[in-house]
Amino acid sequence: MVVPVCRGVGDLDSIFTFNAVGTRLWTLLAENRTEAELAEFVAQHFAVSAETAERDVQLFLRELQEAGLLQVA
Numbered sequence: 001m002v003v004p005v006c007r008g009v010g011d012l013d014s015i016f017t018f019n020a021v022g023t024r025l026w027t028l029l030a031e032n033r034t035e036a037e038l039a040e041f042v043a044q045h046f047a048v049s050a051e052t053a054e055r056d057v058q059l060f061l062r063e064l065q066e067a068g069l070l071q072v073a
Contacts, residue, residue: 021046
């Protein structure tokens with residue numbers, strides 16, 4: 001579960017929960033992994049094609065950015 005502190009107290013719409021894939025990606029992001037490395041991990045560990053993994057990782061990262069949980073350097 002991730003609760004952005006930039007939102008108002010009690011703003012339950014700002015609480016994020018991740019499934020197993022999202023949880024692992026969040027951990028890998030803390031290790032400064034690249035988008036390509038994240039997609040490769042997903043493809044290898046979750047039985048999806050490389051194309052699906054790339055698309056899903058891009059969507060995940062975009063959602064994190066829109067929520068203010070991730071900044072691109």
